[in-house]
Amino acid sequence: MALVMALGPSALLADDYTYPYLIITDAAGAQTTLSVASLEITFADGQLVATNGDGTTTLALADLASMAFSATGELTPVTPVKVESGLAFDSDVTEYTATLGEDFSGPTLDNPNGLEVTWTSSDESVATVDADGNVTLVGAGTATITVSFAGNDEYEAGEASYTITVGEYDAVRSLAVGGSVKVFTASGIFVGQFESLAKAQAVLRKGLYVVSSGSKTIKLNIR
Secondary structure, X not given: OOEEEEEOOEEEEEOOOOOOEEEEEEOOOOEEEEEOOOEEEEEEOOEEEEEEOOEEEEEEHHHEEEEEEEOOOOOXXXXXXXXXXXXXXXXXXXXXXXXXXXXXXXXXXXXXXXXXXXXXXXXXXXXXXXXXXXEEEOOOEEEEEEEEEOOOOOEOOEEEEEEEEEEOOOHHHHOOOOXXXXXXXXXXXXXXXXXXXXXXXXXXXXXXXXXXXXXXXXXXXXX
């Protein structure tokens, strides 16, 4: 068994081939299967000429798409092996709670392949998310924040998500539990300092007050 491929004055001679067939595919996808036994291929005048004991095949080089060896005389399409997207969050926690009116910072996205991703919220009346994954709380309820990649020729499609449950803002509970508080009138006059908000509420008269504890300040309306 021998195959000779010649290009101008040069020639390639191979005496042993693992695969007994050579398949020539043209630009339209049509395939011609040739036995490599006594096969000689030359390239001249813009044409490929293949000759063996079965005859001669001629094809314009401009119409040549590929040549490939085959064990069966058929070509099996090769499915490209894609890489996983690798999208993941830096925390194993998938459920979060937050309070309306306060800042929320979700887990950090790990995007090792630098893929172009899309962020979405399952309920934008609860929380919205921008193109960088920053979440804004909108209302009470539960929403799932998802980051996804559609997939391409190199990487598989993938996604990662977490759930956030948003509760109504409770001004009283937002103060330090059991901590001392300072109370002012709505016009800014200092009323006094109390050991706890409960003790302040027990002695204050009806009216609107400003109560502070540490770095937090709320308006308290006693009726």
